[in-house]
Amino acid sequence: MKKTIRDMDVSGKKVIVRCDFNVPLKDGVITDDIRITSALPTIRYLIENGAKVILMSHLGRPEGEANMKYTLKPVAERICELLNKEIIFISAPEVVNDQVKKAAEALQAGDVMLLENVRFRKEETKNGAEFSKELAKLADIFVNDAFGTAHRAHSSTAGVADYLPAVSGFLIEKEVQFLGNAVESPERPFVAIMGGAKVGDKILVIENLLKKVDTLIIGGGMAYTFFKAQGYEIGTSILDAGNIGLAAELLKKAEEAGVQLLLPIDVKAAKAFDNEAETAIFDKDKIPADWMGLDIGPKSMELFANAIKEAKTVIWNGPVGVFEMSNFAAGTIAVAKILAESDAVTIIGGGDSAAAVEQFGLADKMTHISTGGGASLEFLEGKVLPGIACLQDKN
Ligand code: AMP
Numbered sequence: 001m002k003k004t005i006r007d008m009d010v011s012g013k014k015v016i017v018r019c020d021f022n023v024p025l026k027d028g029v030i031t032d033d034i035r036i037t038s039a040l041p042t043i044r045y046l047i048e049n050g051a052k053v054i055l056m057s058h059l060g061r062p063e064g065e066a067n068m069k070y071t072l073k074p075v076a077e078r079i080c081e082l083l084n085k086e087i088i089f090i091s092a093p094e095v096v097n098d099q100v101k102k103a104a105e106a107l108q109a110g111d112v113m114l115l116e117n118v119r120f121r122k123e124e125t126k127n128g129a130e131f132s133k134e135l136a137k138l139a140d141i142f143v144n145d146a147f148g149t150a151h152r153a154h155s156s157t158a159g160v161a162d163y164l165p166a167v168s169g170f171l172i173e174k175e176v177q178f179l180g181n182a183v184e185s186p187e188r189p190f191v192a193i194m195g196g197a198k199v200g201d202k203i204l205v206i207e208n209l210l211k212k213v214d215t216l217i218i219g220g221g222m223a224y225t226f227f228k229a230q231g232y233e234i235g236t237s238i239l240d241a242g243n244i245g246l247a248a249e250l251l252k253k254a255e256e257a258g259v260q261l262l263l264p265i266d267v268k269a270a271k272a273f274d275n276e277a278e279t280a281i282f283d284k285d286k287i288p289a290d291w292m293g294l295d296i297g298p299k300s301m302e303l304f305a306n307a308i309k310e311a312k313t314v315i316w317n318g319p320v321g322v323f324e325m326s327n328f329a330a331g332t333i334a335v336a337k338i339l340a341e342s343d344a345v346t347i348i349g350g351g352d353s354a355a356a357v358e359q360f361g362l363a364d365k366m367t368h369i370s371t372g373g374g375a376s377l378e379f380l381e382g383k384v385l386p387g388i389a390c391l392q393d394k395n
Contacts, residue, residue, distance in 0.1 A: 001393065002176065004167055004168050004169070004173045005143055005167055005169060007167060007394065010049050010051040012109055013051055013140040013141055014051075014052045014104060014139040014140050015052065015053055015139060015142075016054040016055075016138055016143070017054065017169060018142070018146045018156050019035075019042075019145055019146055019169075020035050020039070020146035020148040020149060021036060022149075029074065030075070033078055035371070037082065042145045042171065043055070043079075043112065045170070047083075050110060051141075052104075053112040053113070054113050054138055055114045055115065056114070056118050057075070057117070057146065058149070059117045059119070060117075061119065062117060062120055063119075064121060064124070065120065066094070067120070068091075070119070072091075072114060075114065085112065087114055088112070088114070089116075090113075090115075090116070092116050095115055095116050095131075095134075096135065115135075118155070121155070124156060125152070126154075127155055127158060127159045128155055129155075129159065129162075131155040132160045136162075137163075140164070142161050142164040143168065144161075144172055144387050145168065145170065145171045147175045147372040147387075148350075148373070148375055149387060151372070151386070152387065153387075161391065166391045168388070172387075172388065175376070178347055179380065181345075182315055183380065186213075186345075187313050188214055188313070189310050190214050190314075191213060191307055192212075192213045193308070193314065193318075195219040195220030196318030197238060198225075198240045198243075199226070200240050200242070201377075202222065202318065202377070203246060203250075204383075205377055205381050206250055213259060215311070216254060216259055216260070216261045217307060217308075218261065218263050219296050219300070219319075219335075220318050222318075225239055225243055225247045226247045226263055227263070229244050229245075229247035229248040230248075230251070232287070233287060235269065235289050236292040237292045260307070262304065264284060264293075264297065265297070265299050265303055266283050266300055267281070267282055267284060268331070269288075269291040269293045270294050270328075272292075273292065273322075275327050275328070294325070295320070295321030295329070295330060295331045296320050300331070309342065311342065313344055314339060315380065316339060316346070316349060317348075317377065318349075318351070318353055319356050320332050336360050336362050339357075339365075345367045347369075347370070348368070349370050349376045350372050350374075351374075
């Protein structure tokens with residue numbers, strides 16, 4: 001267990017907090033502020049407990065240059081609005097300069113300041129010690145609350161912890177609690193649903209989960225590589241040709257581990273990758289040569305639903321069809337609805353499945369939606385995340 005801000009006396013201390021304010025922007029306007037609102041519990045706790053709060057984040061990919069297209073100014077303005085309180089924002093191209101140091105020094109208990117985009121510094125993504133030290137010198141305590149970048153060893157996510165006592169904020173605490181418990185001590189039956197485009201991206205997750213789950217459901221584009229490995233023809237469906245052998249190996253591993261591996265038994269296919277294309281349902285062994293499978297079919301929905309209904313813990317990562325197109329979203333909607341109705345602990349592993357659940361208005365029916373796509377995948381792969389490993393352990 002990692003220490004959190006509750007384990008520290010933050011009163012009167014300067015606390016530097018790594019947040020994930022990497023929000024989508026259109027013409028300089030924030031189009032979705034969920035990442036900012038998600039960070040508020042930690043920020044409010046620090047304010048209420050008399051800390052002097054210094055926030056930092058990256059935004060986009062300025063590639064180590066002070067490109068004002070990626071300034072955190074809009075984020076600073078939104079934080080002001082949400083907290084209903086003035087905050088200090090100094091748009092320093094070097095992130096930390098004399099003005100910033102003086103402002104940090106002058107902070108009073110309950111004050112909040114935001115640094116400029118940490119990726120304006122090229123040392124940031126290389127975890128350069130000089131930049132880590134500059135950040136650390138501003139404060140007395142480091143708090144990591146950016147789960148979305150916890151799989152990266154950068155100056156602001158991990159390096160700074162070499163020079164300051166480091167603990168987690170509430171967001172990371174929640175992620176570790178839900179993802180960690182699900183993987184290490186799940187209530188059983190434990191079912192994982194994996195979807196998405198390619199097997200290649202998810203091999204390590206599948207391998208790790210095969211050691212933990214009772215049932216593994218595979219849908220989405222990656223199912224076709226498994227069909228191929230089983231000797232079926234898949235028409236023009238997406239194929240990860242380099243990984244057919246690996247899919248065969250995973251099928252074998254599942255059998256050896258006594259894990260029930262469920263693949264779709266029918267598919268909704270089209271003649272082209274187009275929402276307006278003619279569609280038809282085929283059993284998986286009858287996909288014609290010039291059709292591509294773009295969603296699971298009704299029999300598969302029922303098969304998957306029955307397995308999910310039995311579960312006490314479910315992890316879902318990746319849509320089971322091309323849900324962005326309305327004609328191929330039914331499978332993903334069905335999975336989301338079953339999870340929403342389930343009494344099981346339901347965990348959505350970030351990225352596209354999180355977007356799907358939001359889009360269908362079912363987000364508040366899930367136990368936990370991970371805020372980090374890449375980070376949650378690496379967590380489920382069983383990897384150590386540098387932004388979490390660097391935090392102090394509870395005694
Ligand atoms: P990933 O980022 O690997 O989770 O993949 C998500 C993407 O997989 C989404 O954009 C889906 O449209 C896509 N996808 C799901 N099922 C299929 C399919 N049958 N064929 C092609 N792409 C798919």
